[in-house]
Amino acid sequence: MNGLMMDLPLLISSIAQHAERFHGNREIVSVTGDNPLHRTSWGEVISRARRLANALQRCGLKQGDRVATMAWNDHRHLEIYYGVSGAGFVCHTVNPRLFAEQIIYIINHAEDRWLFIDAMFVPLLEGISSQLASLEGVVIMTDEAHMPKCSLDNAHCYETLINAQSSDFDWPAIDENAASALCYTSGTTGDPKGVLYSHRSTVLHAYAGVAPDVLNLSARDSVLPVVPLFHVNAWGVPYSAAISGAKLVLPGPKMADGEALYNLMQDEDVSISLGVPTVWLALLQYTEKAGKRLEKLQRTVIGGAAVPRMMIEAFRDRHGVEVRQGWGMTEMSPLGTVNTPKPGMETMTPEQQLDLGVKAGRGIYGCELRIVDDEGHELPWDGKAYGALQVRGAWVCSDYFKLDGGAGAHTVDGWFDTGDVAIIDGEGYVTITDRTKDVIKSGGEWISSIELENVIMGHPAVAEAAVIGVAHPKWSERPLLVVVRAEGEEVTEAELVSYFDGKVASWWVPQDVVFVDELPHTATGKVKKVELRRQFVDFKLSD
């Protein structure tokens, strides 16, 4: 017997309608390439999204056709999110920091028909446009006064394009399982792989994001996503904020500018901000130098890479800001775990709180987790056993876009293998110890590079660090610590090595230390370990 409940499809347009009707006046503040501080509202953004939907329909786009963006976080990008997906097309966010060859590959593979870009990316696009076979037109996201001179075929001005259209548009009633957005993984090996989100997966993920133990978003919040709109849909914030009616503060091209972020947080009453660890290093360095305190910010959600202990400590003790570590990936929309305390944990000492905070967090409802050994047998949640972390859920990918033969990432019993190695404790808190390929195998045992990095990041003379495995004749691999010194700091190899004493098992302590000016980063700001391993492949360890 079926329940007697209405069967309404879960569509991104339903989020747009809700935001417009219930929080139409709630502010959206953006830094854009053409305006240092632009103010609009949810109502205006959704109204302009409908104009855009009309314009796209006039271009002859059909349901499921891909429309790409190459842009920073601002109100126009948000309008494109809603206008494109709401009208039944697929919003493909391209990461402009990728190498030109990767951008060409991604746009051709996705068969994008139109591309919306920030004016600053016009020269980049001019250099590659002759190799983009599927592209029919380009829209430059600015007004006539700021249109750059360009040699691109069929290039339009965003403001002119949408202002020529009516804001009357009936959002189509599409299947909730229809594709809504596309994002390619910033894979460090092989070609990038496309993850194709659906309306249903996006809406369910956005619902989950609002919950108190996840992002805890309400109509009273002011949210600043420093995570880019081109990185896994900014972790779902554009949708969760619209559901809750939160104010959005979008930093445009100022993503890595500590001072600009600080000022936005203070001036726009930002209560929650989200990003990868590297952006918070820039913000913390700025506040330290300028002797300033984050007075408005209440919490940060940090994920995408392990969060160093000193970062949680600095936010908590210097600024009174709660850090919530999150873990997930492009294939998971991305939310999988978020770290919040359980009842009884309020009485923890500050040190115990940090021990908990460096973990990736607990699984959130909607995303199941398990760890398995090499034979695929499930391992216990005892805080000791480590194995391959696998997930399944309504917002986890079931396949990659147009990848013939599949990627082999799914198990026969329907789980997705994340490629991460994890330990889960008795309370369900997950610790990511490594990517499978970053694990250091020493004398038949595993050493966690992430844990070593966490420890050394607490040394005041270290600005950034990475640990990689280097071949060793006896132990098969030993850890090598690669360090960027903090500005003006002098520290010796011996001082850094002795810093590990008593903090990790003695056989984990890195064999050697090398100092470098900078570490290689991926397009999403993570340390590129593949590149580091290549650089140090012939490194001769001392005995």
Ligand code: AMP
């Ligand atoms: P991406 O798809 O680019 O978002 O990358 C996802 C990967 O980032 C995961 O598979 C992890 O390896 C890593 N990652 C994300 N969050 C964390 C975290 N809290 N701790 C450690 N690694 C993380």
